[in-house]
Amino acid sequence: MRHTLPIAPQFYVTAPQPCPYLEGRIERKLFTALQGEGADQLNNSLSQQGFRRSQNVLYRPSCTDCAACLSARIDVSAFSPTKSQKRAARRNAHLQRRATSPWATDDQYELFRRYLDTRHADGGMADMDVFEFAAMIEETPIRSRVVEYADPKTGNLIAVSLTDVLDDGLSMVYSFYDPNQPQSSLGTYMILDHIDIAREAGLPYVYLGYWVPGSPKMGYKVKFAGLEVYVKGGWQRVDDPEAFTDSTHHPLSTAPIAEQVANIQLPDRHPTKG
Incomplete structure:
Protein backbone atom coordinates (compact mmCIF):
# COMPACT_ATOMS: atom_id res chain seq x y z
CA MET A 1 0.00 0.00 0.00
CA ARG A 2 1.34 3.41 -0.95
CA HIS A 3 1.17 6.19 1.61
CA THR A 4 1.34 9.85 0.64
CA LEU A 5 2.45 12.57 2.98
CA PRO A 6 0.27 15.65 3.36
CA ILE A 7 1.50 18.52 1.23
CA ALA A 8 2.17 21.77 3.08
CA PRO A 9 0.57 24.87 1.51
CA GLN A 10 2.74 26.60 -1.06
CA PHE A 11 2.83 30.39 -0.95
CA TYR A 12 3.24 32.68 -3.94
CA VAL A 13 3.40 36.43 -4.63
CA THR A 14 1.32 38.31 -7.20
CA ALA A 15 2.87 40.66 -9.74
CA PRO A 16 2.87 44.32 -8.66
CA GLN A 17 -0.13 46.37 -9.82
CA PRO A 18 -1.73 49.74 -9.00
CA CYS A 19 -3.31 49.88 -5.54
CA PRO A 20 -7.12 50.23 -5.67
CA TYR A 21 -7.22 52.10 -2.36
CA LEU A 22 -4.35 54.60 -2.24
CA GLU A 23 -3.42 56.60 -5.31
CA GLY A 24 0.15 56.25 -6.47
CA ARG A 25 0.82 53.09 -4.47
CA ILE A 26 1.64 49.63 -5.83
CA GLU A 27 0.08 46.53 -4.32
CA ARG A 28 1.34 42.98 -4.08
CA LYS A 29 -0.27 39.98 -2.38
CA LEU A 30 1.00 36.84 -0.71
CA PHE A 31 -1.36 33.95 -1.48
CA THR A 32 -1.92 30.20 -1.30
CA ALA A 33 -4.47 27.76 -2.69
CA LEU A 34 -7.37 26.68 -0.50
CA GLN A 35 -8.16 23.08 -1.34
CA GLY A 36 -8.24 19.51 -0.09
CA GLU A 37 -9.41 17.96 3.15
CA GLY A 38 -7.61 20.53 5.29
CA ALA A 39 -9.23 23.55 3.62
CA ASP A 40 -11.39 24.46 6.63
CA GLN A 41 -8.46 24.20 9.04
CA LEU A 42 -6.24 26.30 6.78
CA ASN A 43 -8.93 28.95 6.30
CA ASN A 44 -9.50 29.21 10.04
CA SER A 45 -5.80 29.41 10.86
CA LEU A 46 -4.84 31.94 8.19
CA SER A 47 -7.93 34.11 8.76
CA GLN A 48 -6.70 34.55 12.32
CA GLN A 49 -3.39 35.75 10.81
CA GLY A 50 -4.81 38.46 8.60
CA PHE A 51 -5.57 36.48 5.43
CA ARG A 52 -8.78 36.79 3.40
CA ARG A 53 -10.53 34.33 1.09
CA SER A 54 -11.36 34.88 -2.59
CA GLN A 55 -12.92 31.72 -4.06
CA ASN A 56 -10.28 29.00 -3.55
CA VAL A 57 -7.42 31.37 -2.69
CA LEU A 58 -6.28 32.86 0.62
CA TYR A 59 -4.32 36.12 0.38
CA ARG A 60 -2.74 38.85 2.47
CA PRO A 61 -1.19 42.17 1.37
CA SER A 62 2.57 42.02 1.03
CA CYS A 63 3.47 45.34 -0.55
CA THR A 64 7.15 46.33 -0.74
CA ASP A 65 6.67 50.05 -0.14
CA CYS A 66 3.56 50.22 2.02
CA ALA A 67 1.91 48.49 4.97
CA ALA A 68 -1.32 50.46 5.14
CA CYS A 69 -3.81 47.59 4.62
CA LEU A 70 -4.81 46.18 8.00
CA SER A 71 -6.98 43.11 8.38
CA ALA A 72 -9.94 44.09 10.56
CA ARG A 73 -12.46 42.30 12.74
CA ILE A 74 -15.05 43.29 15.34
CA ASP A 75 -14.89 41.86 18.85
CA VAL A 76 -18.58 41.11 19.35
CA SER A 77 -18.34 41.31 23.16
CA ALA A 78 -16.86 44.82 22.94
CA PHE A 79 -19.31 46.18 20.39
CA SER A 80 -22.00 48.71 21.22
CA PRO A 81 -23.86 50.59 18.47
CA THR A 82 -23.63 54.33 17.96
CA LYS A 83 -26.76 56.45 17.60
CA SER A 84 -26.45 56.45 13.81
CA GLN A 85 -25.99 52.67 13.77
CA LYS A 86 -29.12 52.26 15.89
CA ARG A 87 -31.00 54.38 13.36
CA ALA A 88 -29.69 52.19 10.52
CA ALA A 89 -30.91 49.09 12.36
CA ARG A 90 -34.38 50.60 12.84
CA ARG A 91 -34.63 51.71 9.19
CA ASN A 92 -33.96 48.18 7.99
CA ALA A 93 -35.71 46.17 10.70
CA HIS A 94 -38.44 45.23 8.22
CA LEU A 95 -36.05 43.35 5.93
CA GLN A 96 -36.31 39.59 5.88
CA ARG A 97 -33.08 37.65 6.28
CA ARG A 98 -32.52 34.41 4.35
CA ALA A 99 -29.37 32.30 4.84
CA THR A 100 -28.81 29.73 2.11
CA SER A 101 -26.11 27.50 0.66
CA PRO A 102 -23.68 29.32 -1.68
CA TRP A 103 -25.69 29.25 -4.88
CA ALA A 104 -25.80 32.14 -7.37
CA THR A 105 -29.13 33.40 -8.74
CA ASP A 106 -30.24 35.81 -11.46
CA VAL A 147 -27.10 35.80 3.48
CA GLU A 148 -29.86 37.61 1.58
CA TYR A 149 -32.01 40.51 2.75
CA ALA A 150 -35.35 41.04 1.02
CA ASP A 151 -38.31 43.39 1.31
CA PRO A 152 -41.19 41.17 2.52
CA LYS A 153 -43.80 43.45 0.90
CA THR A 154 -42.37 43.38 -2.62
CA GLY A 155 -40.16 40.30 -2.46
CA ASN A 156 -37.32 42.37 -3.95
CA LEU A 157 -33.77 41.41 -3.08
CA ILE A 158 -32.18 44.38 -1.29
CA ALA A 159 -28.78 43.19 -0.06
CA VAL A 160 -26.51 40.13 -0.14
CA SER A 161 -23.45 38.97 1.78
CA LEU A 162 -21.26 35.99 0.93
CA THR A 163 -20.22 34.88 4.41
CA ASP A 164 -17.80 32.22 5.63
CA VAL A 165 -18.39 30.48 8.95
CA LEU A 166 -15.11 30.22 10.88
CA ASP A 167 -14.35 28.51 14.17
CA ASP A 168 -14.13 31.90 15.87
CA GLY A 169 -16.50 34.06 13.85
CA LEU A 170 -18.14 35.11 10.63
CA SER A 171 -16.12 36.42 7.72
CA MET A 172 -17.97 38.77 5.36
CA VAL A 173 -16.20 37.82 2.14
CA TYR A 174 -18.13 40.16 -0.16
CA SER A 175 -21.28 42.25 0.24
CA PHE A 176 -23.42 44.28 -2.12
CA TYR A 177 -26.76 46.05 -1.90
CA ASP A 178 -29.32 48.25 -3.65
CA PRO A 179 -27.40 51.42 -4.58
CA ASN A 180 -30.63 53.39 -4.94
CA GLN A 181 -31.24 53.41 -1.18
CA PRO A 182 -28.28 55.39 0.18
CA GLN A 183 -30.37 56.74 3.05
CA SER A 184 -30.94 53.20 4.32
CA SER A 185 -27.26 52.57 5.24
CA LEU A 186 -27.58 49.00 4.01
CA GLY A 187 -23.85 48.29 4.26
CA THR A 188 -23.85 49.29 7.91
CA TYR A 189 -27.00 47.30 8.56
CA MET A 190 -25.52 44.08 7.15
CA ILE A 191 -22.54 44.37 9.49
CA LEU A 192 -24.84 45.04 12.44
CA ASP A 193 -26.94 42.01 11.54
CA HIS A 194 -23.85 39.81 11.23
CA ILE A 195 -22.81 40.96 14.70
CA ASP A 196 -26.21 39.78 15.94
CA ILE A 197 -25.86 36.45 14.12
CA ALA A 198 -22.39 35.91 15.58
CA ARG A 199 -23.59 36.78 19.07
CA GLU A 200 -26.52 34.37 18.81
CA ALA A 201 -24.18 31.61 17.61
CA GLY A 202 -21.64 32.24 20.35
CA LEU A 203 -18.96 33.33 17.87
CA PRO A 204 -16.62 36.04 19.17
CA TYR A 205 -15.70 37.90 15.96
CA VAL A 206 -16.97 39.33 12.69
CA TYR A 207 -14.20 39.65 10.11
CA LEU A 208 -14.59 42.65 7.77
CA GLY A 209 -11.66 42.41 5.39
CA TYR A 210 -9.14 45.24 5.27
CA TRP A 211 -9.21 48.68 6.81
CA VAL A 212 -6.97 51.12 4.95
CA PRO A 213 -6.26 54.36 6.84
CA GLY A 214 -6.38 57.22 4.37
CA SER A 215 -8.78 55.46 2.00
CA PRO A 216 -12.34 56.91 1.98
CA LYS A 217 -13.65 53.57 0.64
CA MET A 218 -12.61 51.81 3.84
CA GLY A 219 -13.29 54.53 6.38
CA TYR A 220 -16.63 53.09 7.50
CA LYS A 221 -15.02 50.14 9.27
CA VAL A 222 -13.40 52.23 11.96
CA LYS A 223 -16.83 53.51 13.02
CA PHE A 224 -17.62 50.16 14.67
CA ALA A 225 -16.76 49.83 18.35
CA GLY A 226 -14.63 46.83 19.27
CA LEU A 227 -12.65 46.98 16.01
CA GLU A 228 -9.34 45.12 16.03
CA VAL A 229 -6.60 45.10 13.37
CA TYR A 230 -3.84 42.60 12.69
CA VAL A 231 -0.47 44.31 13.16
CA LYS A 232 3.00 42.76 13.52
CA GLY A 233 1.74 39.26 14.17
CA GLY A 234 -1.12 40.05 16.54
CA TRP A 235 -4.54 41.67 16.89
CA GLN A 236 -4.72 45.14 18.43
CA ARG A 237 -7.78 47.13 19.51
CA VAL A 238 -8.37 50.35 17.57
CA ASP A 239 -9.14 52.71 20.42
CA ASP A 240 -7.54 55.65 18.60
CA PRO A 241 -7.72 55.44 14.78
CA GLU A 242 -5.09 58.17 14.50
CA ALA A 243 -2.57 55.77 16.02
CA PHE A 244 -2.93 53.58 12.93
CA THR A 245 -2.53 56.20 10.24
CA ASP A 246 -0.55 55.26 7.16
CA SER A 247 2.40 57.39 8.26
CA THR A 248 3.05 55.06 11.19
CA HIS A 249 3.77 52.14 8.86
CA HIS A 250 7.21 52.66 7.39
CA PRO A 251 8.03 50.70 4.19
CA LEU A 252 10.86 48.91 5.95
CA SER A 253 8.32 47.36 8.31
CA THR A 254 7.41 44.91 5.53
CA ALA A 255 9.49 41.78 6.10
CA PRO A 256 11.00 39.82 3.19
CA ILE A 257 8.71 37.19 1.67
CA ALA A 258 10.73 34.26 2.99
CA GLU A 259 10.51 35.67 6.52
CA GLN A 260 6.76 36.29 6.17
CA VAL A 261 6.14 32.70 5.07
CA ALA A 262 8.38 31.29 7.82
CA ASN A 263 6.32 33.14 10.45
CA ILE A 264 2.94 31.83 9.26
CA GLN A 265 1.47 29.37 11.73
CA LEU A 266 -0.01 26.42 9.84
CA PRO A 267 -2.72 24.20 11.38
CA ASP A 268 -1.85 20.80 12.80
CA ARG A 269 -2.56 18.39 9.96
CA HIS A 270 -2.59 15.44 12.31
CA PRO A 271 -4.78 16.45 15.28
CA THR A 272 -4.81 14.14 18.25
CA LYS A 273 -8.05 12.21 18.57
CA GLY A 274 -9.59 11.92 21.98
Whole structure:
Protein backbone atom coordinates (compact mmCIF):
# COMPACT_ATOMS: atom_id res chain seq x y z
CA MET A 1 0.00 0.00 0.00
CA ARG A 2 1.34 3.41 -0.95
CA HIS A 3 1.17 6.19 1.61
CA THR A 4 1.34 9.85 0.64
CA LEU A 5 2.45 12.57 2.98
CA PRO A 6 0.27 15.65 3.36
CA ILE A 7 1.50 18.52 1.23
CA ALA A 8 2.17 21.77 3.08
CA PRO A 9 0.57 24.87 1.51
CA GLN A 10 2.74 26.60 -1.06
CA PHE A 11 2.83 30.39 -0.95
CA TYR A 12 3.24 32.68 -3.94
CA VAL A 13 3.40 36.43 -4.63
CA THR A 14 1.32 38.31 -7.20
CA ALA A 15 2.87 40.66 -9.74
CA PRO A 16 2.87 44.32 -8.66
CA GLN A 17 -0.13 46.37 -9.82
CA PRO A 18 -1.73 49.74 -9.00
CA CYS A 19 -3.31 49.88 -5.54
CA PRO A 20 -7.12 50.23 -5.67
CA TYR A 21 -7.22 52.10 -2.36
CA LEU A 22 -4.35 54.60 -2.24
CA GLU A 23 -3.42 56.60 -5.31
CA GLY A 24 0.15 56.25 -6.47
CA ARG A 25 0.82 53.09 -4.47
CA ILE A 26 1.64 49.63 -5.83
CA GLU A 27 0.08 46.53 -4.32
CA ARG A 28 1.34 42.98 -4.08
CA LYS A 29 -0.27 39.98 -2.38
CA LEU A 30 1.00 36.84 -0.71
CA PHE A 31 -1.36 33.95 -1.48
CA THR A 32 -1.92 30.20 -1.30
CA ALA A 33 -4.47 27.76 -2.69
CA LEU A 34 -7.37 26.68 -0.50
CA GLN A 35 -8.16 23.08 -1.34
CA GLY A 36 -8.24 19.51 -0.09
CA GLU A 37 -9.41 17.96 3.15
CA GLY A 38 -7.61 20.53 5.29
CA ALA A 39 -9.23 23.55 3.62
CA ASP A 40 -11.39 24.46 6.63
CA GLN A 41 -8.46 24.20 9.04
CA LEU A 42 -6.24 26.30 6.78
CA ASN A 43 -8.93 28.95 6.30
CA ASN A 44 -9.50 29.21 10.04
CA SER A 45 -5.80 29.41 10.86
CA LEU A 46 -4.84 31.94 8.19
CA SER A 47 -7.93 34.11 8.76
CA GLN A 48 -6.70 34.55 12.32
CA GLN A 49 -3.39 35.75 10.81
CA GLY A 50 -4.81 38.46 8.60
CA PHE A 51 -5.57 36.48 5.43
CA ARG A 52 -8.78 36.79 3.40
CA ARG A 53 -10.53 34.33 1.09
CA SER A 54 -11.36 34.88 -2.59
CA GLN A 55 -12.92 31.72 -4.06
CA ASN A 56 -10.28 29.00 -3.55
CA VAL A 57 -7.42 31.37 -2.69
CA LEU A 58 -6.28 32.86 0.62
CA TYR A 59 -4.32 36.12 0.38
CA ARG A 60 -2.74 38.85 2.47
CA PRO A 61 -1.19 42.17 1.37
CA SER A 62 2.57 42.02 1.03
CA CYS A 63 3.47 45.34 -0.55
CA THR A 64 7.15 46.33 -0.74
CA ASP A 65 6.67 50.05 -0.14
CA CYS A 66 3.56 50.22 2.02
CA ALA A 67 1.91 48.49 4.97
CA ALA A 68 -1.32 50.46 5.14
CA CYS A 69 -3.81 47.59 4.62
CA LEU A 70 -4.81 46.18 8.00
CA SER A 71 -6.98 43.11 8.38
CA ALA A 72 -9.94 44.09 10.56
CA ARG A 73 -12.46 42.30 12.74
CA ILE A 74 -15.05 43.29 15.34
CA ASP A 75 -14.89 41.86 18.85
CA VAL A 76 -18.58 41.11 19.35
CA SER A 77 -18.34 41.31 23.16
CA ALA A 78 -16.86 44.82 22.94
CA PHE A 79 -19.31 46.18 20.39
CA SER A 80 -22.00 48.71 21.22
CA PRO A 81 -23.86 50.59 18.47
CA THR A 82 -23.63 54.33 17.96
CA LYS A 83 -26.76 56.45 17.60
CA SER A 84 -26.45 56.45 13.81
CA GLN A 85 -25.99 52.67 13.77
CA LYS A 86 -29.12 52.26 15.89
CA ARG A 87 -31.00 54.38 13.36
CA ALA A 88 -29.69 52.19 10.52
CA ALA A 89 -30.91 49.09 12.36
CA ARG A 90 -34.38 50.60 12.84
CA ARG A 91 -34.63 51.71 9.19
CA ASN A 92 -33.96 48.18 7.99
CA ALA A 93 -35.71 46.17 10.70
CA HIS A 94 -38.44 45.23 8.22
CA LEU A 95 -36.05 43.35 5.93
CA GLN A 96 -36.31 39.59 5.88
CA ARG A 97 -33.08 37.65 6.28
CA ARG A 98 -32.52 34.41 4.35
CA ALA A 99 -29.37 32.30 4.84
CA THR A 100 -28.81 29.73 2.11
CA SER A 101 -26.11 27.50 0.66
CA PRO A 102 -23.68 29.32 -1.68
CA TRP A 103 -25.69 29.25 -4.88
CA ALA A 104 -25.80 32.14 -7.37
CA THR A 105 -29.13 33.40 -8.74
CA ASP A 106 -30.24 35.81 -11.46
CA ASP A 107 -31.64 38.18 -8.83
CA GLN A 108 -28.30 38.28 -7.03
CA TYR A 109 -26.40 39.02 -10.24
CA GLU A 110 -28.83 41.77 -11.26
CA LEU A 111 -28.39 43.44 -7.86
CA PHE A 112 -24.63 42.92 -8.04
CA ARG A 113 -24.44 44.62 -11.45
CA ARG A 114 -26.49 47.62 -10.29
CA TYR A 115 -24.28 47.94 -7.23
CA LEU A 116 -21.05 47.83 -9.25
CA ASP A 117 -22.28 50.15 -11.99
CA THR A 118 -23.28 52.75 -9.42
CA ARG A 119 -20.62 52.41 -6.73
CA HIS A 120 -17.56 50.78 -8.33
CA ALA A 121 -17.80 51.29 -12.08
CA ASP A 122 -14.01 51.63 -12.38
CA GLY A 123 -13.11 48.86 -9.91
CA GLY A 124 -11.46 45.53 -10.52
CA MET A 125 -14.80 43.69 -10.63
CA ALA A 126 -16.49 46.06 -13.08
CA ASP A 127 -16.26 43.63 -16.00
CA MET A 128 -17.35 40.52 -14.10
CA ASP A 129 -19.92 38.54 -16.11
CA VAL A 130 -22.57 36.17 -14.82
CA PHE A 131 -20.29 33.12 -15.00
CA GLU A 132 -17.53 34.83 -13.04
CA PHE A 133 -20.10 35.99 -10.52
CA ALA A 134 -21.37 32.42 -10.11
CA ALA A 135 -17.80 31.25 -9.56
CA MET A 136 -17.27 33.91 -6.87
CA ILE A 137 -20.35 32.70 -5.00
CA GLU A 138 -20.16 28.96 -5.56
CA GLU A 139 -16.46 28.10 -5.68
CA THR A 140 -15.89 27.69 -1.98
CA PRO A 141 -14.23 24.62 -0.45
CA ILE A 142 -15.21 25.62 3.05
CA ARG A 143 -18.36 26.30 5.07
CA SER A 144 -20.00 29.32 3.43
CA ARG A 145 -23.44 30.91 3.34
CA VAL A 146 -25.22 33.45 1.18
CA VAL A 147 -27.10 35.80 3.48
CA GLU A 148 -29.86 37.61 1.58
CA TYR A 149 -32.01 40.51 2.75
CA ALA A 150 -35.35 41.04 1.02
CA ASP A 151 -38.31 43.39 1.31
CA PRO A 152 -41.19 41.17 2.52
CA LYS A 153 -43.80 43.45 0.90
CA THR A 154 -42.37 43.38 -2.62
CA GLY A 155 -40.16 40.30 -2.46
CA ASN A 156 -37.32 42.37 -3.95
CA LEU A 157 -33.77 41.41 -3.08
CA ILE A 158 -32.18 44.38 -1.29
CA ALA A 159 -28.78 43.19 -0.06
CA VAL A 160 -26.51 40.13 -0.14
CA SER A 161 -23.45 38.97 1.78
CA LEU A 162 -21.26 35.99 0.93
CA THR A 163 -20.22 34.88 4.41
CA ASP A 164 -17.80 32.22 5.63
CA VAL A 165 -18.39 30.48 8.95
CA LEU A 166 -15.11 30.22 10.88
CA ASP A 167 -14.35 28.51 14.17
CA ASP A 168 -14.13 31.90 15.87
CA GLY A 169 -16.50 34.06 13.85
CA LEU A 170 -18.14 35.11 10.63
CA SER A 171 -16.12 36.42 7.72
CA MET A 172 -17.97 38.77 5.36
CA VAL A 173 -16.20 37.82 2.14
CA TYR A 174 -18.13 40.16 -0.16
CA SER A 175 -21.28 42.25 0.24
CA PHE A 176 -23.42 44.28 -2.12
CA TYR A 177 -26.76 46.05 -1.90
CA ASP A 178 -29.32 48.25 -3.65
CA PRO A 179 -27.40 51.42 -4.58
CA ASN A 180 -30.63 53.39 -4.94
CA GLN A 181 -31.24 53.41 -1.18
CA PRO A 182 -28.28 55.39 0.18
CA GLN A 183 -30.37 56.74 3.05
CA SER A 184 -30.94 53.20 4.32
CA SER A 185 -27.26 52.57 5.24
CA LEU A 186 -27.58 49.00 4.01
CA GLY A 187 -23.85 48.29 4.26
CA THR A 188 -23.85 49.29 7.91
CA TYR A 189 -27.00 47.30 8.56
CA MET A 190 -25.52 44.08 7.15
CA ILE A 191 -22.54 44.37 9.49
CA LEU A 192 -24.84 45.04 12.44
CA ASP A 193 -26.94 42.01 11.54
CA HIS A 194 -23.85 39.81 11.23
CA ILE A 195 -22.81 40.96 14.70
CA ASP A 196 -26.21 39.78 15.94
CA ILE A 197 -25.86 36.45 14.12
CA ALA A 198 -22.39 35.91 15.58
CA ARG A 199 -23.59 36.78 19.07
CA GLU A 200 -26.52 34.37 18.81
CA ALA A 201 -24.18 31.61 17.61
CA GLY A 202 -21.64 32.24 20.35
CA LEU A 203 -18.96 33.33 17.87
CA PRO A 204 -16.62 36.04 19.17
CA TYR A 205 -15.70 37.90 15.96
CA VAL A 206 -16.97 39.33 12.69
CA TYR A 207 -14.20 39.65 10.11
CA LEU A 208 -14.59 42.65 7.77
CA GLY A 209 -11.66 42.41 5.39
CA TYR A 210 -9.14 45.24 5.27
CA TRP A 211 -9.21 48.68 6.81
CA VAL A 212 -6.97 51.12 4.95
CA PRO A 213 -6.26 54.36 6.84
CA GLY A 214 -6.38 57.22 4.37
CA SER A 215 -8.78 55.46 2.00
CA PRO A 216 -12.34 56.91 1.98
CA LYS A 217 -13.65 53.57 0.64
CA MET A 218 -12.61 51.81 3.84
CA GLY A 219 -13.29 54.53 6.38
CA TYR A 220 -16.63 53.09 7.50
CA LYS A 221 -15.02 50.14 9.27
CA VAL A 222 -13.40 52.23 11.96
CA LYS A 223 -16.83 53.51 13.02
CA PHE A 224 -17.62 50.16 14.67
CA ALA A 225 -16.76 49.83 18.35
CA GLY A 226 -14.63 46.83 19.27
CA LEU A 227 -12.65 46.98 16.01
CA GLU A 228 -9.34 45.12 16.03
CA VAL A 229 -6.60 45.10 13.37
CA TYR A 230 -3.84 42.60 12.69
CA VAL A 231 -0.47 44.31 13.16
CA LYS A 232 3.00 42.76 13.52
CA GLY A 233 1.74 39.26 14.17
CA GLY A 234 -1.12 40.05 16.54
CA TRP A 235 -4.54 41.67 16.89
CA GLN A 236 -4.72 45.14 18.43
CA ARG A 237 -7.78 47.13 19.51
CA VAL A 238 -8.37 50.35 17.57
CA ASP A 239 -9.14 52.71 20.42
CA ASP A 240 -7.54 55.65 18.60
CA PRO A 241 -7.72 55.44 14.78
CA GLU A 242 -5.09 58.17 14.50
CA ALA A 243 -2.57 55.77 16.02
CA PHE A 244 -2.93 53.58 12.93
CA THR A 245 -2.53 56.20 10.24
CA ASP A 246 -0.55 55.26 7.16
CA SER A 247 2.40 57.39 8.26
CA THR A 248 3.05 55.06 11.19
CA HIS A 249 3.77 52.14 8.86
CA HIS A 250 7.21 52.66 7.39
CA PRO A 251 8.03 50.70 4.19
CA LEU A 252 10.86 48.91 5.95
CA SER A 253 8.32 47.36 8.31
CA THR A 254 7.41 44.91 5.53
CA ALA A 255 9.49 41.78 6.10
CA PRO A 256 11.00 39.82 3.19
CA ILE A 257 8.71 37.19 1.67
CA ALA A 258 10.73 34.26 2.99
CA GLU A 259 10.51 35.67 6.52
CA GLN A 260 6.76 36.29 6.17
CA VAL A 261 6.14 32.70 5.07
CA ALA A 262 8.38 31.29 7.82
CA ASN A 263 6.32 33.14 10.45
CA ILE A 264 2.94 31.83 9.26
CA GLN A 265 1.47 29.37 11.73
CA LEU A 266 -0.01 26.42 9.84
CA PRO A 267 -2.72 24.20 11.38
CA ASP A 268 -1.85 20.80 12.80
CA ARG A 269 -2.56 18.39 9.96
CA HIS A 270 -2.59 15.44 12.31
CA PRO A 271 -4.78 16.45 15.28
CA THR A 272 -4.81 14.14 18.25
CA LYS A 273 -8.05 12.21 18.57
CA GLY A 274 -9.59 11.92 21.98
